[in-house]
Amino acid sequence: MHRNRAVAGDFMFRGRKMIQAFSKLVGSLLILLWCSSSTGQELPKAAERAVDFARDVRPLLEKHCWSCHGSEKQESGLRLDRHAALLEGGDSGKVVVPGNSQDSRLIHFVWAVDPDRVMPPEGDRLSAESVGVLRAWIDQGCDWPESESETDSRNNHWAYQPLNVSNPPEVRQTDWPVNGVDHFVLAELESRGLKPSPEADRFTLIRRLSLDVTGLLPSVAEVDSFVSDVRPEAWEVQVDRLLASPHFGERWGRHWLDMARYADSDGYEKDNPRPDAWRWRDWVIDAINSDMPFDQFTVEQLAGDLIPDATPMQRLATAFHRQTLTNTEGGTDQEQFRVEACFDRTETTGAVWLGLTVGCARCHSHKYDAISQREYYQLFAVFNNGDEHTTVIPKSDQEIAEYQKEKAQFDSELSAAEAELKEQQLKLKSDFADWEEKAGVLLTSAPSDPQVKDFPEATRSIFAIAADKRTMAQKQQLLDYFSLQQPATKPLIEKRDALKKKEPAKPELSVRVIAQRTKDPRTTYVLRRGEFLEPLREQEMVPAGLRVLPPMSRRNSDGMGDRLDLARWLVSAENPLPPRVTVNHFWRLLFGHGLVRTPSDFGVRGDRPTHPQLLDWLAAEFISGNASAGSAGAVRPWSRKAILKTILMSATYRQSSRHRPELLDEDPQNLFLARQNRLRVEGEIVRDISLDVAGLLSRKIGGPSVFPPLPPGIAELSYAGNFKWNDSTGEDRYRRGLYTFFKRTAPHPNLTTFDCPDANITCVQRQVSNTPLQALTSLNNDTFTETARAFAQRIIALPRDNDESRLSDAFRLCVSRPPSSVELQELLSLLKTSREWYRTNPDQAQQLTGSETSADIPAENSAAWVATARILLNLDEFITRE
């Protein structure tokens, strides 16, 4: 990994040229000749015997070449340990011409005179005899027997192998498993002598499920209904209910938005707003709510525009890769940042679908993973001809439907009014003809005549045209003008014109998306060290997938691969990586950790799966949709909801998350899932559930991003102070956190403090931190204070007649379960001491409750409830899904 910046050398060189230039400038000319050393020396003669690759050639390559051009490193994009790679050459082109060693650069590299150029640069040089052997080998056809093919250990890496699907294994504790998931998990536990945890209590279960599936708390009624439901299918009923909730798309859409580095602004210094970015966000929510199959979800987002007869919605979907940053800082080279965005698209695609960090290969071949620099640029080539483009998209299906209804209504009203008018106008036909003739004459002969002097300009200009040259439309305009002067038709004209003004506007938006560049398509080259000004033009990079995976086929056998080919390759039946990576994310979001604990690294440096068979089984079920079929029988390939249901139904998911001391030595990290995990909810959800408990939350789905109050001094942090945050009013003040306008250089601190990603690069897994700034936010931030006040009002308004039952209800609103007596006593004590405090400090009581005091409730009581509600909203359990 370590190297010195070559740039330094460049500057030294520049310095030298500098002096040269100035010497010239001040008179003393200094000429330096930079001539490359030419060899001019004869190559050793080719050996005259028949060479054998294994005996004669391989040892030479192994000794002299492979340390820099082998599996570990591929200097200059060249590797010489595989036949195909040898023939393909490196960044600067082919190195061998089979049958012609004289023209094979490999030979000239190993026999160069210039010590700076000879290969290998260090260690023993090849003898004349060895070079002769290599020459003979090339002259004799450059054979490389199949048996001598280097099997690269990285190609055997588990993640690149086809799915290995086995039946769920037998287990001893046969009454525990609910479905296949549990067989795999329990078999592993049993093999380690561990027992699973009991099912969590019902309060915990329903709260866990609601938060995981929708990111919202269950209402008390929903909790009670589940707790008292003794039917065997009670759980499944809840799973189905929540998966069908429109909030499912918000919750699981947000996970996807993290990966898509979604934001409402450009990023970089100027960070201009993107007022229509939300339209794609809503596409994601809708797609997930309608359970768009993941293969289609993939294809539309990567290449919706290339689908034959693409719909506007499919074009919109491509905005996945328009979420890259835009640098409009003064003096930037737009080509540099276009290339930068394509790097991001390449790397994000790698991270999201392949679970691989391909980014390192931007500058050099990957030291540890099997991705060469060449492969990186082959992938990059796929995106290099996708340009940003503006397209017009309906605001939403619902609004279009409403519009169409309104428009139909409008059209019929308008045509009725026009028919009515026409009928009257027919009756005035001869009057009109007289008027037309007379007015025409008057306009030229007596323009100040009262009959014509007030004619508007539009009317005059028609009269300027000879009567027989006037078009039907012009005649109609004159007729309308005439009709406006007539008592019989005047109201009809006015009625029609008034109607016209009410024509409903088509609910459309201009949105930036990705579209294929058809004119002057770019040719892709490897960029030296990722520098856009330094393409290595010797060899064109053609779109392709990764070598370790099944080949990417192209729709047009003679054409270049494009984004559609790439997308279809990702979700093709043969490609094992995207389904593995995707189900691992699903698992991670329901257990806190993936079956592969490094969800962004399925490469050789990442963790191996804890349950490889389960991972592959889930991946296969995801693709086929069989497991979900159940009694209903419907097979739903690539269904997100179906595979989630499979996991949610499992006994594994339903276990208690209580830590078990006896697991300490056996499985301290809970790798083998003898229990569930407790997880702090995400930053948006911290906001959502607080507002919800307080009765303030708006459940409106979708639409433009909103501006909940922002602490002062935050928007100003962005450059040039060019950004004004105007607080939303009404319902939009209380929308779910995912709708908060996300300004990349000055994001809302209530979100980022709770680890929301900054949207500058793809985020495949959020950090979970636990900091004092979080405590200060939920204790003191204005939004949370407003929430505590509203929650207190809600508690006071409960139809209860004593503190205990009020507290008990309030506690249940927050954490779903009833409080223990110890907890209730603690809260009662807090409430009572607070009440006493505020009785003696009425000013503070007034300040705390603000304007929301009512005459019949003493201020000290309201204030004490605010103080208590505030603590409930700060419980660890409140912001934790257990």
Added chain:
Amino acid sequence: MQSFERWIEHSRRDFLTSSASGLGMAALGSMLTADGLLSPAVAGETQGTIATGDHFVRQMHHFAPKAKNCIFLFQAGAPSHLDLFDPKPKLNELNGQPLPAEMLEKVRFAFIKKESAVLLGSPRRWSRHGECGMDFSDFLPHLATCADDLLMIRSLHSEQFNHHPGQLLLSCGRATFGLPTMGSWLTYGLGTESQNLPGYVVLTSGRGSSGGASLWSSGFLPSHYAGVLFRNQGEPVLNLTNPAGIPVEVQRRGLDSLKALNENRLAATGDPEIASRIASYELAFRMQSAAPELIDLSGESAATQEAYGIGRAQHPEATGRGNVAEAHLTFSRNCLLARRMVERGVRFVNIIYEAWDQHSNLDGDLKYNSWVVDQPVAALLKDLKQRGLLDSTLVVWGAEFGRTPLGENRAGRDANTGRDHHPFAFTLWMAGGGVKGGQVYGSSDEIGWGVASDPVHINDFHATMLHLFGLDHLKLTHRFQGRDFRLTDVAGKVIDRWIA
């Protein structure tokens, strides 16, 4: 509870031993020796989640440190090295002449039009200062009196010539998003010594910077390692103040109940993360009194306040982009706050002054900005020295790049009164924290265009900076997405001649 204490310790050890590189092992060593001092409530780190309640100072040093704290004076926008630190008589001689075409061939500028660009000499008067005879222009009379403490590096270079990418490179070692900044790496490696304040603090003066919040991001490290922005107005830390009507007594009473309820849940679930949460709330409460105490300057003597320029009158010729939001007052105050933070154990203080992007009116704007920073920075250095803190506090003054020897001739502007962005050679200085002061290191060429000797890439600067803190830049790594990342990206070499 007994078994859970064991669990907490166990899982923390597990985290430390499984984290990337030898760092975890070093931490484990220090943790074991400190074991007796730790209470189970301050559970430290468990399974990748890091608690701020973690009191113990990690001693992850790879070798003996010289510096303990860093004050980074980030002069965003990029000041002209040619008018402050790096005199170029030749440039004055060639004033108005074009550069030879072959020199411009491969060079890109943000705004300059190559065809008609001409060299722009500096009207500054220069003099030598200190025993070392270091050059300063007439704009920095106070700083010049600190010459013998400064390590002046005139051979820095970068490859980024736009602000935000350049600022990212200076902050993260590479011009890409998602990486931790310098302060994150230091607090990640060394923890904090303050029990009541964050380990990494950001102060700003004037306008917002090009880089915005990305300049104090923790990147892929937990947000615990992100810089905490102190504010110039109102409460020093966001949400530090209780809501109206919640006096400290009620806050404390509420937190006592919260603690009791959370401990109750800890007992029921055994999840050590709850212990971390309790600790975070307690630290938050302590911060509520420590931060106001920190920013209360009433205990500072009149002489000290005056030295830093606290409350000084505005410059009569105040002008330009650096003259925003009373920058002259906030910059003075921020310098004094930085010293107070260092005294209280804050590891890394970043003072950002976005002011120096002088594409035009260089002389007037530079005069003002230099006035804003000159006195407070000199006062800071002397104050630290007088209190015996300079030896362990590394002070850095620098920016994302320098400015061109060519005058800026942007389209639509006739007057050649400014300089464009220039990453090929620029100046940065350091003082204290174990650097060898009174030294000019490296040189630019005759006109300040390229590096003439001892080139220093920003990665080299970072490598040496970490070295001063006892950290090996090759070993201070964090594995993310399959790669061991470090502050110095894929390069960096420690420059021995900088080290005292």
